[in-house]
Amino acid sequence: MNAERWEHIETLFERALDLEPAAREAFLDEACGDDAALRGEVASLLASYTAAQPFFARLADQVEPIVSARLEPPGAPPARIGPYRIDRELGRGGMGTVYHAERDDGQYRQQVAIKLLRREFASDDVVRRFLAERQILASLNHPNIARLLDGGMTETGRPYFVLEYVEGWPILDYCETHRLGLEARLRLFQDVCAAVQYAHQNLIVHRDLKPGNILVADGAETGAPQVKLLDFGIAKLMQPGMDGHLAMTHTDVRPMTPLYASPEQLRGERVTTASDVYQLGVLLYELLTGQRPYARFEPTAYQIERAICEEDPPPPSQAVPPGGARPPWSRRLRGDLDAIVGKAMRKVPDERYESAAALSGDVERYLEQRPVRARRGNVTYRFAKFVRKHRVAVAAAGVIAVLLVTLAVLSVRFALVTARQADLVARERDKAAQMASFLVELFQVSDPNERQGTDVTAEELLLRGASRIETELRDQPETRAMLMNVIGRIYRQLGMYRQSETLLSLALDERRQALGDWHPDVAETQQELGRLRRAQGAYATAESLLTEALAMQRALFGERHVRVAQTLSDLGWVLHNKGEAGRAAALFNEALTMRRELLGPRHEDVAESLSSLAAVRRHQGAYDEAEQYYRQALAMYREVLGPEHLQVARALNDLAAMLQDLGRYDEAETYARASLDLYSKLFGTEHPDVATSLSNLAYVQQNKGDYEAAEQGYREALAMRRRLLGDDHPHVAHSLNNLAAVLQDQGRFEEAEPYAREALALYRKVFGDTHRLVAQALTNLGWMLRNRGALDEARPLFKEVVQIRTALYGGQHPQVAQGRIYLGSLLHRLGRWPAAEAEFQQALSVLADSMYARHPLRAMALSSFGELRTDQGRPEAMEMLQEALEIREAVLPPGHWQTAETRSALGACLMQQGRYEEAEPLLRQAVQILSERRGARHPVTQRALARLAQWDAARPDPGTPSPR
Missing domain, CATH: 1.25.40 (Serine Threonine Protein Phosphatase 5, Tetratricopeptide repeat)
Structure with missing residues (x-):
């Protein structure tokens, strides 16, 4: 009897069982017609069924009291198990019940999940299997596998073990609740594959992979979802057990979930890692389509088993979920993803992916738009994939040669294409040939026979x-x-x-x-x-160009596309440079959301967006939030790209700069050194990025007051940049500027000034007269002139800084406010107090927004203005300086030199009012901190020393009370 006829008999038998016995004859007359053999088969099954009913009724009567006596009543969990207090039941499985519990024995508190063997299944064989699961879990240590915390036997002899409690959703529920897109679902699936691969490497086959055994929790540290693989209750241990024998589960027990079981599991055959690969394929099918692959066969166990063993499910792209609503990405399933799922779910184990890692690798190839192994051998497919990925320049002549060979093959395969398609292929072939010829001849200049002993630089x-x-x-x-x-x-x-x-x-x-x-x-x-x-x-031109490009890409690619996300990020940086922090943050957030949806929660582009948001929040003075974003970006780069990647080095540097802003110099130096070490490992000791990292480390050392080390680092970076980049490169100007600054900090003003002037001239040459770096160089040179007493010469430089920044950013930008603070401070020193007052007032008006209420720049303005008010004898000086000190103490770490600077100014204000006893500790603390942090020769330290000397000379005799 063939399978189709047997299926027809089975269907008629099941329909007849649904009818009253008296109605069955009429049903068979109509359904079987003239096919007497068919009617006989169905009637025979019905007769056997009827004859067996009394036996099953007696058996049920005998079994029911036994089972009732041994079954635990639902809802009555034990009050305690060991040191754990049980508070509720989480679920029941084939071997045991899982409870939520909390450790409360006084040692520490911890939420856990406890799996307790059910009394009715406490046979020796099942207990051995239960204990085997505990042994399996004890051998596994992976971030995507629930950890075993404890285990033992209850007072009644029932084994239990304690697992970490995962507050999460089953993976399908998580995807639906969080409305995850295709790429995000694939990234979660890759995490599951990683856990399964780890188990396989430890010689363990799970054998029951299904959505209910895979929870997803929101990551506490990164905010990214965290996959946790649960329930190794029927796992097969492929290694020597505790007694030295292979711990093999008996195949006649066949513990499994049929809807997710592989054909060999259903047939009772040998189970290997290929069985888990099959179940991963079923999981992927459901993640992509929202339904199980054999959903239409689920009414009966027999139909399910027969379908899994004998029939192929519809490919994911053709699956229609209940209700008929396909996911929005259903068209994208056709081709690669259909092939990946199909290969994972092959009937023959040897035809599947050789490992969970290989399956995950093919998913990664799909995400990167590279040819997937599941479709290997299809030349047309591989060429189409190549063209989609490399529509722009092909970077090597060898790749071009491959493209040309492929095109030659395709010229035969595409003999029947339309004239338009043939023309397109010909054009691509011509472009490839032109590119190949161009690159081959271009790179011949690197051939020793061509260059005749001379080195060829990238610039040449x-x-x-x-x-x-x-x-x-x-x-x-x-x-x-x-x-x-x-x-x-x-x-x-x-x-x-x-x-x-x-x-x-x-x-x-x-x-x-x-x-x-x-x-x-x-x-x-x-x-x-x-x-x-x-x-x-x-910036204005950049904004216009990028805005137009963004509109074009949205029209061409749709609202949500990786290229749209990149342009949003580029435009966000322009707005950030313009000082429009709110708009910049909005674009960075939009890009971050889009990238998470398209690429998954853990991707280098997601890390880039986190880093961009960190830069904006750092600029706004939200240092805690900025630090969190920087650390998330660093962790993600390490996870996605590996610990030794260029982006990791850059992220280390960004975090170092952030910590330096907070005055956490020791931490900053640690990260700056790690960045330099990684750059050196990646590129060797002679590379522009190594020079940049060396300079960044020197900047930390400069702020720590280690001027000798900082100067050495700046000089090494300057020499390296001149060698590698030439004398006219902007990075050379950076080094000149930095070297001038550290020499100034040491009081070596005459030595520093030529470097500062050279840096300014080079910036003007490269960028013109209205660039932000020109303004920065003018600021540094202005401070240098001021500190050596050339106040009149410094004044036009600070005025130009304000003019440049106003032209770049508009008058209400914090960088403009900073320029006005510097100019006001200089005018104060020149004795032009009304003009200085006007500059300070304009600066504070810019910083009046609530987001600057606790910003270090506002503290700088208040401190400088407070010093002017002190000299003017104005009563509001005290209030300004106290507010400045309060802000700096709140946002800067203990012992920061800027806080000490304000303490010194407040001490001078108190001294002016005759409050010498209150002034003394402020003045002495300031001198101590500034001497340690900035060095005794630094101008700000010299000023604090002068104030302390003034106090010492002006204080009354110890016995004379200070006037109030």
């Missing part, structure tokens, strides 16, 4: 490439524009802005002429040009 290679684009690709506009875009981007990354501007502007014109104004490649070049304008400090 780029210059050669740019020149050849101009002369040799005039009649290939798309290829020409593609190469100009690539080389222009590299020029920008190297800080060669003029060369970058030339190529990117030409590329944009070429692409608009060749492709029209509304095309993905046009948006790409416009985005690159916007990044360049931001680097040049032309």
Whole structure:
């Protein structure tokens, strides 16, 4: 009898059972018609069923009292188990009951889950299996597997063990509740694969992977979801047991969940890691579609088992969930994801993925738009994947050769394409050939026979490439524009802005002429040009370019796309540089949300968004929140990219700078050194990024007062940058500026001034006269002149700082307020008190917004203005200085030099009022801290020493009471 006929017999039998016995004959007459054999088979089954009913009734009568006596009544859990107080039941499984409990024996408090063997199943075999699960869990230590905390026997001899309590949802419920998109679901699935792979590496097969055994909790530290794999109750231990024998579960017991079981489990055959791979495939199917693969067979166990063993489920892209509403990503399932699920769920174990890691790896290939192994061998597919991923420049001639060979094969495979498709393939082939020829000839300059013993620098290679684009690709506009875009981007990354501007502007014109104004490649070049304008400090132009690129990408790709998220981030940085912190934070948050939805909660782009948000919050003075974001970004980069990656080095540096703002110099130095060590490991000791990291470490040392070490670091960075980048690079100006500052801190003003002037001249040469770095260099030179007494010479420099920043950011920007504070302080020293007062008042008006209420910049304004009011003899001086001190003590760590500076100013104010006893501790504490933090020769320390000397000279005799 074939399977189809037997299925028909079974269906008629089940329908007949639903009828009263008197109605069955009429039903069979109608359903079987003239097929007497069919009627006979169904009638025979009905007769056997009827004859067996008295036996089963007697058996039930005998078994019921025994079972009732041994079963625990629901809702009556034990009050305690060992040191744990039971408060509720969490669930019941095939072997035991799980309770929520809390340890309350006085040692410590902890929420746990306790699994207790049910009394009715306390046979020797089941107890052995229960204890085997405890042994399995004890051998597993993985972040995605629930940890075993404790275990033992109750007073009545029932084994139990204690697990970490996971406050979470079953994985399917989590995805639906949090409305996770396709990429986020795939990332969660990869976490499950990681846990299963770890178990397999420890010779353990789970055998019961299903959504109910996989919980997802919201991560306490990173905010990212945390997968936890539970219930190893029927796991198969593939290693020697405690007694030295292989701990094998008897196959005749066949513990499993049929809807998720593999064919070999249902047939009672040998179970291996391939069985878990199958169950992972079923889980992935349900994550993608919202339904189980064999949902239509679920009414009977027989139909389920037969379908799993003999039939293929519909591919995920064709699955229709109950109600008919497909997920929004259903079209994206066709192709790669259909193939991945299909390979994982093959009937023959050897045809599945060889491991959970291999399955996860294919999912990663899908996410990265690379060819997946499940479709290996399909040349057409692999070519299409290649073109989608490499639509822009192909970076090596060897890859081009592969592309050309593929195209040659496709010329035969695509013999029946339409004329338009053939033309497209021909154009891509021509572009590939042009690119190959260009790159091969370009890189021949690195051949020893070609370069004749001379070293070829990256700059020379780029210059050669740019020149050849101009002369040799005039009649290939798309290829020409593609190469100009690539080389222009590299020029920008190297800080060669003029060369970058030339190529990117030409590329944009070429692409608009060749492709029209509304095309993905046009948006790409416009985005690159916007990044360049931001680097040049032309923020208004950058904002315009990026806003237009963003609108184009949204129209072309949809509202939610990785390229849209990147442009949102780029635009956010422009707004951040302009001082529009609120708008910048909104864009960074939008990009973060989009990236989490598209890429999953743990991705390098998500880490980038966290770092961007940290920068905004740091700028706004929300240091605790900023530090949290920086640490989350660092942890995510390490997790996703590995501990030795360029982005990890950058994140270490960002965190060091943040901690330095807070005066936590020892911590900052630790992270700065870690960043430098990693850069050196990645690039060697001679690299521009190593020079930058060396300079950042020196800056921490400078703020700690270790001027000798800081000076040495700055000089090494300057020399390295001159060697690697040339004398006219902006990074050389950074080093000159830094070196001037540390020399100034040591009181070596005449030695410092030439470096400061050279830095200013170089910034003007590279960026023009209205760049933020020009304003920074003017500020440093102005302070240098002020500290050596050249006040009149310093005044126009500070005025220019205010003018530049106002032009860049508008008058209500905190950077403008800072410039006005510096100018006001100088005017105070010059004796121009009304003008100084006006500058301080304007600065405080900018900082009147509530978000600056506890900002260090407001404390700076109040402290400087308070010093002026002290000299003017105005009573409000005391209130200003006290508020400044309160802010600095609140937001800066103990012992910060700026807090000490304000203490000194407050002491001087008290001294002016004759309150010498109150002034003394403030003045002495300030001198001690400033001497330690800034050094005895620093101008701010010298001023504090002068005030203490003034107090010592002016104080009354000890026996004379201070006037009030």
